[in-house]
Amino acid sequence: MTDATFTDYGHRIQEILGLILTEESGTIRRAADLLADQVAADRLIHVFGPGGHSNLAAQEVFFRAGGLMHISAILDEGTLLSNGALRSMAIERTPGYGRVVIEDRGLGEGDLLVLVNAYGINSALIDAALTARERGARLIGISSRRHAAETAPDHPARHPSRQNLHDLVDVAIDSKVPIGDAVMEVDGVGEKIAAISTFANAYVLNCLTLATVEALVARGIDPPVWRSGNAPGGDEANARFIDRFRGRVRSL
Numbered sequence: 001m002t003d004a005t006f007t008d009y010g011h012r013i014q015e016i017l018g019l020i021l022t023e024e025s026g027t028i029r030r031a032a033d034l035l036a037d038q039v040a041a042d043r044l045i046h047v048f049g050p051g052g053h054s055n056l057a058a059q060e061v062f063f064r065a066g067g068l069m070h071i072s073a074i075l076d077e078g079t080l081l082s083n084g085a086l087r088s089m090a091i092e093r094t095p096g097y098g099r100v101v102i103e104d105r106g107l108g109e110g111d112l113l114v115l116v117n118a119y120g121i122n123s124a125l126i127d128a129a130l131t132a133r134e135r136g137a138r139l140i141g142i143s144s145r146r147h148a149a150e151t152a153p154d155h156p157a158r159h160p161s162r163q164n165l166h167d168l169v170d171v172a173i174d175s176k177v178p179i180g181d182a183v184m185e186v187d188g189v190g191e192k193i194a195a196i197s198t199f200a201n202a203y204v205l206n207c208l209t210l211a212t213v214e215a216l217v218a219r220g221i222d223p224p225v226w227r228s229g230n231a232p233g234g235d236e237a238n239a240r241f242i243d244r245f246r247g248r249v250r251s252l
Helices: 003-040 055-060 085-092 097-105 123-134 145-149 197-218 234-245
Strands: 045-048 071-074 112-116 138-143 171-174
Touching: 003 045, 003 112, 003 138, 003 171, 003 197, 045 055, 055 071, 055 197, 085 123, 097 123, 112 123, 112 197, 123 138, 138 145, 138 197, 145 171
Parallel strands: 045 071, 045 112, 112 138, 138 171
Antiparallel strands: none
């Protein structure tokens, strides 16, 4: 392996992020307006990534330096890899599980849920979307339209209804993740190497955060934003708002 391989991988990442920038900027800003509405009303923004590595998306913007304090991550134990990777995959494919998670959180009228999943098809994800919509919540979806479109209707990961996340949400942001997620080829190896979905999800979510803050400033609102506790004055800056969110944000 040479440095050229690393360079090629970097180029593939840049290619995906470039597609998001050129093709999804308007959609991200429409989604940001919904987030800004929540912050302006001092309501939480719920983020759920039902699926093994999709959980990283909720963690990316929760309690994170430069992130909105109104973000409430749904870190459900069922699909976390820390409880077993095969168990996580089985749970994300279990019909009805996503409904339990949303009902447990009590999401409903006036709430906003951001659902993140590279493939946009699994049972836990689709049930979460359907349940939140039935209960009156607004939905933003971050998933790959291509991945959903090119996955067979009878694939075992699919929800029984065969629906796709991007068809169920108020605003659908296309993460551009290619089929299979991994993007690099190594001579002598039959499988592709080096996944890309975490980069894509993190880019979309942080762009969404930036656009939300810009929208709020345009409304004359200075939103509470986390500072790293490891940065000078971080604990003091965050302490000004902790009591405002303690008890409201379950994972805080």
